[in-house]
Amino acid sequence: xxxxxxxxxxxxxxxxxxxxxxxxxxxxxxxxxxxxxxxxxxxxxxxxxxxxxxxxxxxxxxxxxxxxxxxxxxxxxxxxxxxxxxxxxxxxxxxxxxxxxxxxxxxxxxxxxxxxxxxxxxxxxxxxxxxxxxxxxxxxxxxxxxxxxxxxxxxxxxxxxxxxxxxxxxxxxxxxxxxxxxxxxxxxxxxxxxxxxxxxxxxxxxxxxxxxxxxxxxxxxxxxxxxxxxxxxxxxxxxxxxxxxxxxxxxxxxxxxxxxxxxxxxxxxxxxxxxxxxxxxxxxxxxxxxxxxxxxxxxxxxxxxxxxxxxxxxxxxxxxxxxxxxxxxxxxxxxxxxxxxxxxxxxxxxxxxxxxxxxxxxxxxxxxxxxxxxxxxxxxxxxxxxxxxxxxxxxxxxxxxxxxxxxxxxx
Amino acid sequence: xxxxxxxxxxxxxxxxxxxxxxxxxxxxxxxxxxxxxxxxxxxxxxxxxxxxxxxxxxxxxxxxxxxxxxxxxxxxxxxxxxxxxxxxxxxxxxxxxxxxxxxxxxxxxxxxxxxxxxxxxxxxxxxxxxxxxxxxxxxxxxxxxxxxxxxxxxxxxxxxxxxxxxxxxxxxxxxxxxxxxxxxxxxxxxxxxxxxxxxxxxxxxxxxxxxxxxxxxxxxxxxxxxxxxxxxxxxxxxxxxxxxxxxxxxxxxxxxxxxxxxxxxxxxxxxxxxxxxxxxxxxxxxxxxxxxxxxxxxxxxxxxxxxxxxxxxxxxxxxxxxxxxxxxxxxxxxxxxxxxxxxxxxxxxxxxxxxxxxxxxxxxxxxxxxxxxxxxxxxxxxxxxxxxxxxxxxxxxxxxxxxxxxxxxxx
Numbered sequence: 001x002x003x004x005x006x007x008x009x010x011x012x013x014x015x016x017x018x019x020x021x022x023x024x025x026x027x028x029x030x031x032x033x034x035x036x037x038x039x040x041x042x043x044x045x046x047x048x049x050x051x052x053x054x055x056x057x058x059x060x061x062x063x064x065x066x067x068x069x070x071x072x073x074x075x076x077x078x079x080x081x082x083x084x085x086x087x088x089x090x091x092x093x094x095x096x097x098x099x100x101x102x103x104x105x106x107x108x109x110x111x112x113x114x115x116x117x118x119x120x121x122x123x124x125x126x127x128x129x130x131x132x133x134x135x136x137x138x139x140x141x142x143x144x145x146x147x148x149x150x151x152x153x154x155x156x157x158x159x160x161x162x163x164x165x166x167x168x169x170x171x172x173x174x175x176x177x178x179x180x181x182x183x184x185x186x187x188x189x190x191x192x193x194x195x196x197x198x199x200x201x202x203x204x205x206x207x208x209x210x211x212x213x214x215x216x217x218x219x220x221x222x223x224x225x226x227x228x229x230x231x232x233x234x235x236x237x238x239x240x241x242x243x244x245x246x247x248x249x250x251x252x253x254x255x256x257x258x259x260x261x262x263x264x265x266x267x268x269x270x271x272x273x274x275x276x277x278x279x280x281x282x283x284x285x286x287x288x289x290x291x292x293x294x295x296x297x298x299x300x301x302x303x304x305x306x307x308x309x310x311x312x313x314x315x316x317x318x319x320x321x322x323x324x325x326x327x328x329x330x331x332x333x334x335x336x337x338x339x340x341x342x343x344x345x346x347x348x349x350x351x352x353x354x355x356x357x358x359x360x361x362x363x364x365x366x367x368x369x370x371x372x373x374x375x376x377x378x379x380x381x382x383x384x385x386x387x388x389x390x391x392x393x394x395x396x397x398x399x400x401x402x403x404x405x406x407x408x409x410x411x
Numbered sequence: 412x413x414x415x416x417x418x419x420x421x422x423x424x425x426x427x428x429x430x431x432x433x434x435x436x437x438x439x440x441x442x443x444x445x446x447x448x449x450x451x452x453x454x455x456x457x458x459x460x461x462x463x464x465x466x467x468x469x470x471x472x473x474x475x476x477x478x479x480x481x482x483x484x485x486x487x488x489x490x491x492x493x494x495x496x497x498x499x500x501x502x503x504x505x506x507x508x509x510x511x512x513x514x515x516x517x518x519x520x521x522x523x524x525x526x527x528x529x530x531x532x533x534x535x536x537x538x539x540x541x542x543x544x545x546x547x548x549x550x551x552x553x554x555x556x557x558x559x560x561x562x563x564x565x566x567x568x569x570x571x572x573x574x575x576x577x578x579x580x581x582x583x584x585x586x587x588x589x590x591x592x593x594x595x596x597x598x599x600x601x602x603x604x605x606x607x608x609x610x611x612x613x614x615x616x617x618x619x620x621x622x623x624x625x626x627x628x629x630x631x632x633x634x635x636x637x638x639x640x641x642x643x644x645x646x647x648x649x650x651x652x653x654x655x656x657x658x659x660x661x662x663x664x665x666x667x668x669x670x671x672x673x674x675x676x677x678x679x680x681x682x683x684x685x686x687x688x689x690x691x692x693x694x695x696x697x698x699x700x701x702x703x704x705x706x707x708x709x710x711x712x713x714x715x716x717x718x719x720x721x722x723x724x725x726x727x728x729x730x731x732x733x734x735x736x737x738x739x740x741x742x743x744x745x746x747x748x749x750x751x752x753x754x755x756x757x758x759x760x761x762x763x764x765x766x767x768x769x770x771x772x773x774x775x776x777x778x779x780x781x782x783x784x785x786x787x788x789x790x791x792x793x794x795x796x797x798x799x800x801x802x803x804x805x806x807x808x809x810x811x812x813x814x815x816x817x818x819x820x821x822x
Binding site: 058059062063080081082083086087088089090094108110111112113114115138150151152153154155156157161163166170171173174175176177178179180183184185186187188192195196197199200203204344345348349350351352353354388389390391393396397398399400401402403404405406407408409 | 561582606611756801
């Protein structure tokens with residue numbers, strides 16, 4: 001199973017089960033491991049370390065495909081791109097002062113196709129699915145992932161079937177339906193949607209694109225970490241806050257940093273960034289597990305939060321999220337909806353950033369972690385805003401006065 | 412008035428009235444010229460041509476600020492950025508085949524802060540306003556420009572007053588209100604909003620940020636042309652389609668190409684791209700003027716279209732738009748709402764691109780122009796999609812079936 005450098009230069013070597021260590025062939029369609037765990041992609045990092053240097057990135061296009069050696073797609077002809085990635089890393093000086101964090105930054109994942117970081121997973125996941133011959137896929141979603149996968153699948157010529165809670169953000173329905181995907185709503189949560197998809201997969205032979213049931217979405221999310229490292233000049237920040245539902249992005253960040261360390265692109269003597277899983281008080285299974293130093297989470301009954309993307313009562317990859325928190329000496333924090341909505345407003349007022357409610361939760365969490373000293377003075381802190389506020393029109397109510405033509409402004 | 416290279420390297424020299432030719436000092440606040448025309452920014456291109464090369468762009472950040480020598484902001488400390496620009500230029504092979512245009516590309520301006528190309532004008536306009544000492548601004552808007560200016564103004568610490576038609580896209584209300592701007596709706600069109608703002612400006616001493624009433628928004632829009640040229644390897648496409656309301660982007664594209672020609676960065680022996688102003692049949696003053704070979708447009712009464720951003724019955728810069736069409740040997744085309752909505756759907760189905768209705772109008776226009784031979788076989792055609800479809804939830808109605816937990820998919 002030695003990796004052959006290929007058209008893209010991908011050094012993908014094999015897949016493996018992180019629970020059993022068992023290896024799987026990466027060049028055929030795979031879903032979960034034999035024991036029901038997510039499969040992870042491995043690369044021939046030793047070989048890559050000899051041939052690939054940060055300077056090789058100069059002049060490459062500002063998308064996530066600039067890291068193609070560390071991505072699973074082998075043939076450039078299979079890359080399905082809408083121009084995703086290389087999102088800005090923005091200083092937030094005024095909000096930072098308010099929170100007592102001088103070195104506060106935001107990586108803004110609202111500035112990607114579909115307005116959500118889910119585009120990264122979809123771009124890489126759909127590209128690799130096409131490369132492996134997939135023609136039909138299905139998945140449950142809280143909205144944004146389904147929208148991204150439906151649109152990228154349309155561009156790839158793959159037929160998509162998407163099931164989502166009827167309370168998911170309304171705009172994602174339009175995104176999914178307008179590109180011709182088969183969309184179903186369910187009177188329930190993403191876990192209900194997941195059971196419906198699982199049955200259809202078992203009966204209909206569809207490719208299961210559910211979170212972590214295919215191995216490549218995480219590789220797309222991983223590129224957030226690669227970009228962040230490059231944007232920081234290969235000197236990583238001290239703390240990264242991430243809104244945690246399924247947790248794929250957090251697992252991906254940690255995987256990215258470990259791969260960069262193996263490549264020798266970041267200093268192995270420095271600790272990796274402390275990862276913070278931020279959840280809503282109304283759905284905080286990872287926080288509860290982390291507080292108990294558990295290795296898996298428990299299903300969170302009657303979960304609810306306005307931050308719809310992190311309303312995930314039990315994540316398939318919970319053990320990987322918790323492992324990343326323990327390994328990085330990070331933590332997990334829950335914030336109330338009222339606090340995250342107030343933080344959403346302050347980010348807009350102070351910085352002109354209209355972030356999604358999931359992203360806003362990070363600033364509420366940062367305030368708390370600075371107050372209790374977990375974030376120390378002078379530390380460099382990056383909040384990973386996972387999407388654009390414009391996808392959530394109901395989280396802020398505007399009530400402007402109505403004028404008639406010829407009226408004056410009350411200045 | 413010789414330009415002094417400065418902190419940013421800006422070679423801004425002066426402002427001038429394109430009607431009278433009169434010069435104005437660029438380093439104080441200016442609005443319209445003495446005869447009521449928009450002022451345009453001029454640069455010391457002769458000096459810049461000697462010192463600046465395309466190779467100098469290598470390694471610069473992928474935002475519009477990479478062209479800072481051709482932008483008006485002199486001090487980097489005044490740059491107000493949310494990471495805007497360097498949007499992807501995407502091939503549209505399947506949609507292109509359907510339209511008979513093999514070389515069809517889309518520059519996707521949905522992938523910027525606020526999800527609309529208005530962010531470019533706001534970033535440069537607000538930055539320069541801050542540099543010149545503006546503390547309060549006001550403007551009328553059809554929604555997206557107001558949202559962009561409000562958010563960038565918040566980041567700059569400038570207070571913004573925005574007036575918009577009550578029928579403008581609802582999400583833009585939230586964008587404007589959440590960042591603390593003063594927002595008013597008006598029972599009417601953008602022209603009614605404009606009159607209210609004009610009175611407030613006259614009485615209250617506010618900076619008037621209305622389209623083309625300040626000179627720098629167009630400089631931000633111009634960067635679409637600079638990027639396009641760089642992304643095409645300094646060999647411009649044959650045709651560029653642009654959805655035309657106020658028309659600032661079209662004027663900016665043309666200005667960009669002429670400046671690049673003077674710098675010697677593009678081949679002066681090749682014709683400039685033929686610019687196409689695309690309007691809606693329900694509001695087509697530029698099309699009517701172009702058909703009459705007129706130099707100005709007439710107010711279009713009772714204008715209406717689902718493509719709200721191009722519902723502009725009379726543009727202040729109409730004479731500049733028409734001049735750009737004549738100079739570039741372009742044309743103007745009107746499309747029906749039904750056709751643009753159908754094109755919006757086809758773009759999503761074929762390419763996974765959920766474009767705004769204004770952007771969709773371009774594909775309807777391209778179909779017509781190819782059919783009547785104005786676009787010739789083998790030409791390279793770029794559609795400039797001005798925003799993300801997600802900002803217009805009402806232009807497509809999704810009506811998915813509702814399942815109960817435990818239901819099966821009808822596969």
